[in-house]
Amino acid sequence: MATISTALRNFKEPTKEQQTQIGFSLPQSGPLDGSEQGTAADDIERMDINAVLSMGQQGEEDSYAGKLYLMAPFLCFTSLDRRSVRFTLPLSTIRRVERLNARAGIYALSLSLWNGLKIIVQLTSLRPTADLFCSLLRDALKVELQRGQMKLCKPFAKTCYSEFLLASDSDASSSSRLEHEREDGSIIEQEKKPDGEGGHERTYLGGLGLKFRFPGDPKKLREASKVKLWTSYLKTHGRNLTLLRYPQCTRLVQVGLPNRLRGEMWETLSGSIYLRFSHPNYYVQLLKDNEGRTSTSTEDIEKDLHRSLPEYAGYQSEEGIGALRRVLQAYSFKNPELGYCQAMNILAAAILIYMSEEQAFWLLEVLCDRLLPGYYAPSMHGTLLDQRVFESLVQRTLPIIHEHFQSVDVQLSVASLPWFLSLHATVFSCIKLSPAYLSFRYINSMPMIFAFRIMDCFFCMGPKVLFQVGLAILKINGDKLLAIQDDGQFLNLMRDYFASLAESAHPKSSDPRARAITKFQELLLVSFREFSGITEDLIHSERKRFRNEIIHSIESFSKRSAIRNLRTLGQFSKDQAGLIYDALYKAMCIVPPPSTHQNVQADLLVTTANGEGVEEKPETRIELKTFRYFLSEIATWARDEKIVSNGFQQRVDREVAEHEFIDRLFFFWDTSCKGALSFQDLVNGLDGVMFNGLMENIEWFFNLHDKNKDGYLTKDEVLVLSETWLFIFRFEVGDAYLGAISRFMTNAFEYGDALLPENQDSDVKESEGGGSPPPHVSSNQPYLNLPTFRMVVLADEILESFFETDMSASFRLQPLPEMELPVSSSGLLGDIWSTIATDSNKKIFNMFTDELGKTIGKHQVIHRPSIGRYTKLEEPKARESLLTPSMRRSASKSSLNSASASPSVGLTSSSTLSVDSLAISSSSTSTPPPPPPAKDTATPVSPVADSERGPLPVVQPAMLERTPFAIDDVGSDSDDDEEDDEEEDDDEEEDDLEDDDRVMDEVDAFLEAHDSGLSEADKAVAKDLLKAEPMK
Amino acid sequence: MADSASGSSADKSVQVKLVLLGEAAVGKSSVVLRFVSNEFQANKEPTIGAAFLTQKCRLEDRVLRYEIWDTAGQERFHSLAPMYYRNAQAAVVVYDITKASSLDKAKSWVKELQRQANPNIVIALAGNKLDLVQSSSAAQSGSTSEAEDEADDATATPGETPGTPEDGSESLRQVPREEAQAYATEAGLLFFEISAKTGEGVVDIFTEIAKKIPIEHILASSRGAAGRPGAAGARAGNAEGVNLDESAKPKDACNC
């Protein structure tokens, strides 16, 4: 793994708003291609309001109380339990909204949809709120009208099988439909062929199954009666874009969707249909735009095309393979960062049996981006996270099994990982390996059917289904699981179980109906009955709990493998290489390589394009900008550090320095001339300087400035070299270095001139003293060679000591505490980027204290020298207040003090706030530092900080990594009323969630008792509304 | 189905945990399938996570029970690998001799195993798809196992011929046998060129590994995580005349 990805840093907790969107299967807001969202979200009006939903046709369904959401361009509703009833309507399907003339005090709207469906929502919030909602709704509808979306509904509906189903049903000649269909729903290709236009043209989309048949025995699957049930449901409850989900819908899904409808229902239930609706032609265009493009993903895809449900007839033909290729490639073009992950081929192959390429493409998009976030990403962090969550849920719900697994050291994920990755689809292909299965090849398609039924539930009820089914599998096999001793037995047991799914769950029962229940039915029953407590909310909060842990372990894993993959460590130890990696990683996080989005992939593309088939291993490389940051973490002169003390705090403000020298170093280390440096390049580069002795350093420095590598510096280069010194020494105290440099220049030119070859020397007079070069030697000719340079350098004590120790020592590998994610993962910092937010808060805080400091005359800023050798000599007073003697010593000492117990770690480490906080520790417990600092500052600290508690606690989380200090204590002691304190906030949130849950449970109980959650009176009102006439 | 009872100690069989690693589509699963049920399927689905199979082998008077973990090859599954190779006593790292990059990947697996896995793990390097580079007069063999280990002189693998480099349709070959062999020797690995399709050399891998495994140690430390035997060279004694009871093999395929 030669690539280093900081993508995980973007692995965020979904916001509340996103969660709501997810709840309604809405597309993520924001433009499809833009990586950043939020721009669109800002100008979209959002509002929610309490409401009671009733169907337009009397008697169809009960009325349900819930919440209506306007999230343009959608209108959504969910019942209070967030389960029973739900709809997501694109505003463009709404043709008419009327205020109903009803009893006084009742505010109700009647919505007519484009296909004639009518629903009534009674807004039960206060009048002004309802008015506001209505006006927002009106505006949003207008926008949709102007966008021309309304016109699109009808043509779009033609692509949906449900419309065809209903149309042919109302024809009363339902036989016309059946004429063309086999029992399983596939099309009978007959005389239609000859004249192309013959008969009716198929406008609805469908999958390979139409041609290659659908797996499974249609009789056993009871296709016909399922179709009948769905026909009547869809007629009254809307379909495709306008589907209203009542409990009946979920029930019907749970018994398995009929083949013909399955594809469309998947896209409707998962919400991918909204994407297809709003992006007509996108899929075709995407393929066209990327035609002929290859990448690692496309290569990987090729490998797996013939390895995806190979036993299905459709994938033994070029037609099926082609469709699979296009869908997978299209997705990899759309999301190059994710690209292609094995398991996606199986999913894509599965869904292509039931839906067209375009439908499958959008469904895949929803799957990878929303339903299974991070599952297929290069780091597979989503998978790992959910494995962790699953384990925790097992511990919670099946503690005995969990305990047993722990005691015999069996890892749950050896079995459960594939369940999640393939939505339980590969489970059934792994059955094929079992001997039991081999002898029953005729049930070939049977496992696939089971997988599809689980997918039905998954798309309908969301990712929690995976957890529920997983738990049910374990529970059902509980007794046997308690007997297993190792991973292998565990897997065997699971395999045997899956192979038996078609068998009766109660073979010995005397009741024939009980005997008819298969193990698969039992599995679903247990999943949804006994694990109904596994809610999306619970999963969400569990994910939150383990997110940091997972990120942490993935990052440290990739760090280890990055180090392992180094061709050479040079003279570094593994730990030191780790520190270099940390600095690199941090630099990449802070200064992401340009076009982050494309970066990794672009790299891959470049290599494949240039290397013509002989792909180089993709390698992460950083560009100059990132390198500058990287170097600033390591080389003391590559950063500008200001030590600011303002009487309240003392901190180090660090900025990345920019200088030609740093750029020069970048290109010097870029030995393969790629214009970018890999981790290996950085290690090599540092290796080339950090362990050098005097002579090597002089040579290194010389070579660095010898641009054409001819062994000579030109006069210009001598000047540049001197300038480099000026840069390195820019913050040194006193003018010792200045003197040294000017002496060097004098000497260099003197010797240089003296050593010039005769012919050039002829008209040269001995130039005395002045640094100005003789005019006749053109400035870019070879001038000073290494021995001369060395001689000149060694003539100067200061320069000598610079090369002897200081230069190498100015590269320091130190642990970077900031990169650690907080260990306490109790919901804190769920959003990693909150550090950004708090960063700016920190700045505000710093500015504030600076201002205060200025007013009380305590503000002072000192640049920290890069070398620091001569600190003692100058301005002793200023220094005394800054550096304790021990610090001074170690600062000038040669140091490769990686993680060593050097007392200066705090000072030299990159923490933005100096450890020197001790200097202002008020009356806190810490022992005072050796040189007692300005005592007078101590007193004002607490009160002032106290009065300004606003920003303070905000700062706190971001500072967790560094040593606590007095002011923080003040802040954190009294943070109870902070609205911004992350930790608090999250805790509360969790409490809230739990409270919510409790409330919801009660509501559930209530609902069960009262069915729709409405009092009789309410029901009467709702009934009345059905008859109500529109106002005006 | 007899498995869960068979546990560990009962019979004389020694359990050996073996893991297969290597780039995607090099044929890991095919190799296992060949070994376990002596068949070949042209289009095997990619492995997701890992698959688990078992196969018994007879080695002299002893029965060896291989617990085989066949892992997924795609790079992004890499981070899951430690879950499967922990406690493994043997590893087969597979590459595809018609694909140069797959050897690089194999090398990096070896490196990782040598650093992270059980220190006494026996590693075999296997170049698969030998059938693709053999001329149609395929009958020849290339499964040498010479010089794999200083302590192990066992070259008595049945059906072996001297490893003459095959000519024929060499054009497909991207990894020269010598190169891989040299690397294997240097890294102290068993080395084979095999074909899961024809079956050539597949069983040899497992035989040779069986010979090299410090069985006594595994027995001594009974099963499980604790036993990290010290010396691998200890068992040179049983190296000669050792043979797998091949005829018995395909039928008692794992079953479990």
Ligand SMILES: Nc1nc2c(ncn2[C@@H]2O[C@H](COP(=O)(O)OP(=O)(O)OP(=O)(O)O)[C@@H](O)[C@H]2O)c(=O)[nH]1
């Ligand atoms: N010609 C030939 N093809 C082979 C051989 N072994 C495997 N293959 C083919 O190579 C492809 C990949 O084989 P698999 O066994 O699935 O590869 P794998 O290493 O398990 O792949 P992943 O599970 O994705 O890591 C299949 O199409 C096999 O038919 C072989 O010895 N010769």
Ligand SMILES: [Mg+2]
């Ligand atoms: Mg495989």
